[in-house]
Amino acid sequence: MSEPDSSAKVVITTCPHDCGGRCVLKAHVKDGVIQRIETDDGEEPQLRACVRGRAYRQRVYSPERLKYPMKRTGKRGEGSFERISWDEALETVAHHLTRTIENYGNDAILYIGYSGNTGTFLHNQLAVFRLLTMLGGFTATWGSASFWGSLFSSETTYGSLTAGHSRDDFLNSRLIIMWGWNPAEAVQITNTSWYLARAREKGIKIVAVDPRFTDSAAAFAHQWIPIRPATDTAMLVAMAYVMITEGLHDQEFLDTYTNGFEKFRDYVLGTSDSLPKTPAWAESITGVSAATITTLAREYATLKPAKLLTLGAPGRTAFGEQFHRAAATLAAMSGNIGIYGGEPAGFGLCSVGLQPIAGTGLIARKMPGNLPEGARQRPSVHITKLWDLIIKGTAGGYPADIKMVYITNGNPVNQFMNTNKAVRALSSVESIIVHEQFITPTARFADILLPVNTQFERNDIIRPWQAGPYVIYMNKAIDCLHESKSDLDICTALAEKLGISGYNDLSEDAWLRDFWDAAKDMTYTKPLPDYDAFKAKGVHKIKQAKPAIAFTEQIQSHGRKPFPTPSGKIEIYSQTLEEKNDTNLPPIPTYIEPWEGPRDALTARYPLQLITTHCKRRIHSNMYNVGWLSELEPHVLWINTIDAHKRNIEQGDMIRVFNDRGAITITAKVTERIMPGVVSIDQGAWYSPDQNGVDRGGCVNVLLKDEHSPAGAFCSNSCLVEIEKLKSSTA
Amino acid sequence: MVQFGFYFDQSRCTGCYACSIACKDWHDIQDNRVQWRSVITHERGRYPEVYLSYVSLSCNHCKQPACAAACPASAIMKREQDGIMHVDQEQCLGSQSCSLFCKEACPYDIPQFAQDENAKMQMCTLCTERLAKQKNPVCVDACPMRALDFGLLEELQEKYGQIKEVEGFRYSAETQPSIIFKPRYK
Secondary structure (H helix, E strand, O other): OOOOOOOOEEEEEOOOOOOOOOOOEEEEEEOOEEEEEEEOOOOOOOOOOOHHHHOHHHHHOOOOOOOOOEEEOOOOOOOOEEEOOHHHHHHHHHHHHHHHHHHHOHHHEEEEEOOOOOOEOOOOOHHHHHHHHHOOOOEEEEOOOOOHHHHHHHHHHHOOOEOOOOHHHHHHOOEEEEEOOOHHHHOOOOOHHHHHHHHHHOOOEEEEEOOEOOHHHHHHOOEEEOOOOOOHHHHHHHHHHHHHHOOOOOHHHHHHHEEOHHHHHHHHHOOOOOOOOOHHHHHHHHOOOHHHHHHHHHHHHHOOOEEEEOOOHHHOOOOHHHHHHHHHHHHHHOOOOOOOOOOOOOOEOOOOOOOOOOOOHHHHOOOOOOOOHHHHOOOEEEHHHHHHHHHHHHHHOOOOOOOEEEEEOOOHHHHOOOHHHHHHHHHHOOEEEEEEOOOOOOHHHOOEEEEEOOHHHOOEEEOOOOOOOEEEEEOOOOOOOOOOEOHHHHHHHHHHHHOOOOOOOOOHHHHHHHHHHHHOOOOOOOOOOOHHHHHHHOEEEOOOOOOOOOOHHHHHOOOOOOOOOOOOOEEOOOHHHHHHOOOOOOOOOOOOOOOOOOOOHHHHOOOEEEEEEOOOOOEOOEOOOOHHHHOOOOOEEEEEHHHHHHOOOOOOOEEEEEEOOEEEEEEEEEEOOEOOOEEEEEOOOOOOEOOOOOEOOOOHHHOOOOOEOOOOOEOOOOOEEEEEEOOOOOO | OOOEEEEEEOOOOOOOOHHHHHHHHHOOOOOOOOOOOEEEEEEEEEOOEEEEEEEEEOOOOOOOOHHHHHOOOOOEEEOOOOOOEEEOOOOOOOOOOOOOHHHHHOOOOOOEOOOOOOOOOEOOOOOHHHHOOOOOOHHHHHOOOOOEEEEEHHHHHHHHOOOOOEOOEOOOOOOOOOEEEEOOOO
16 A cells, blocks of 8 residues: 655545535545545535545546447447547547438437536536537427426525525524435535534434435434325425414415415315315325324424425425425425525525526537527427437427437436336437446447546536535646547537537636636625636635525515515415416415325335435446445345335345336345335446346336426336345346 | 544434545555445334444554454554554465454454455554644544544543443453444434
């Protein structure tokens, strides 16, 4: 083992992945090689990295890194490739693009750029977005696998996505409810868990509502309330029933700041549909006892200020937006909006740090040449429907017939629903181009596979999900490994081949200076250090005298300053939704029986509810192939002892998990930490089918239904399955 | 005698493994099975009354190290000046030439052997090279929950108290591990 070398240069950067956190990584670089990685040991609050960041060196120097441009030699999906030159690769990609546009038009190109790099200012999916836009357009995607229910609810209810409080505000609460939320593994903003631990130490009551007894529930919560997946809205509505019937709601707050509470009240009390949404009603749906629901409702209404934290999983269900709408309504009923220690239960952006900057960036920046505005209008298809789009095209009611698929910054075969359908779809198109760092399950389908560098091999600027309270300059630590390039450099070379002038008229440094200059005029962040000082320092922490909280102006003006909604109020009732006249997207928060939920008739064949969770060893499918991390814990399915015994399944058995969409094999973890009737698998394990099409990799998307909620949520927690023990001979 | 030791706050630990992997990165331990610092999971109870805790554990630099006493080659030593355990890689007989007495003697299964041929024993060095630069061991500075601390055992006891056991860790009166705890909430 080498001794630490004091002559090594220390370079500050961070991860660009989709966990919401941005932590300090200090790379020790000697002779152009990263020797080790440290984290923040500077001023508090330190931004200490999680295990994934600490293991990053094995990812950068992995022997599995994609080293050269490759072309496919075997069948799509098989993973057989041969090395080609950059020139041949770019010529081929340019040829496919030109031919597709000539023969079928721009809409025949589907671009899937996702969150492999996210929050970065420069190096992300926008490089290809800009190229294809300048080429005349393409079929784009919309939606998110993460948060669309929350986004829709926050826009509808508050008219704003800046509806979160910074994490230091945890310490101002009297009650924190972590609803379907496991930041100890999912991270969800650097230091979230640290603030939760300190809240607990301060004596603040913490409750976890979750089908699993998670690491977060174990470490922070006084109480664990197990709940059947996809039924959370019913429990929230019953909590509203308790608050209303016991007179615990804040009528003055509702009168001053909200719109249409009485319509919600009528629904809750059953005045409008003769069905009072009592705790007993909710008990039969959720599996949570009426007494528990009643107690939590009383606590939430009276222990003020209180936080109802509703970040993701329950919204990733069949009618997930209703969960977020109901949670925001409860926050209003308890008057927990616009006050320290409260929380609007809205989308989590914070009024601190760098907000998205208008007028800059690869897209917004003026596109040179004579590109008409109309060329930027693209058809757009939801990410859960891409495979269906490819298979059915315009004949199936979609806006385009796809002939070419271009994929960067993502692993959609693995991470979007219905993997077997993805395989069928991608086998049918004329060409597939993928930019990647590794031969992922998606990359195996590429005709041309282009190697991309990692963040250690380029400069960038990045912010955390909440937008602050800090910004990190991602300093380049080493030169590009092998023949890898950034997406931007790849597209710059492609633009040249395609004869597009002015695609990239700036150096990396000039782009970043351009962003930073624009950022200086931002509302929340003044004063920012100058660019060179920021780059040298690496991390700029914004000093906050107090936590950042949402909607203070509206609340402090006693309603004179309107919320940015059509009514100027918090819209418990939405006229906009009323006008949609869609029973699946009602104007007030409503519990709607979910497909593939606990009461679906399909439970006769597939009796177990599968939830797809985030784990500590990966960020979605990133870092799956890092040895240090995969050794930490095996990839398993959690099943309660009762369900396991019914199926003769013992700890560590290999099992088959299946439904009509496919089958996977995985190891069973028989545990008391999950609710009976529910099983869970961490999403992100790499799809690895055998010759019969059974996935031996344990990829959850083989099982998930490719459907989104009415508002566009990714329903990755609405899935029914059955499980059987595998005979060892077939395992 | 001067004795360095660890403090571990089990109430804060979420079992995230940052300590364990930071250690492997700093000391460049590429062998996936070798862990100078590991995280031990402890689950008990019946649904829904369940309990989960973690212990992050490295060599405890015991006052009476059983590993040193058991080593037939006298390859394991306790440093006079600070009580830090040290393994002489030259002296160690290696995994194939020895019956791994150290591993058997240690009540905490700390001694580690890589999968290489006749691998020599390795374990936590307390990052002596970092201590020389007035830095904490890398695990302590890694913990996102600030659940680990390091220092003179006497000073740690003064600061954090005398708790010697938590769920998942039993105090060995024989070896006298240099670690104190704050337990998980009941």
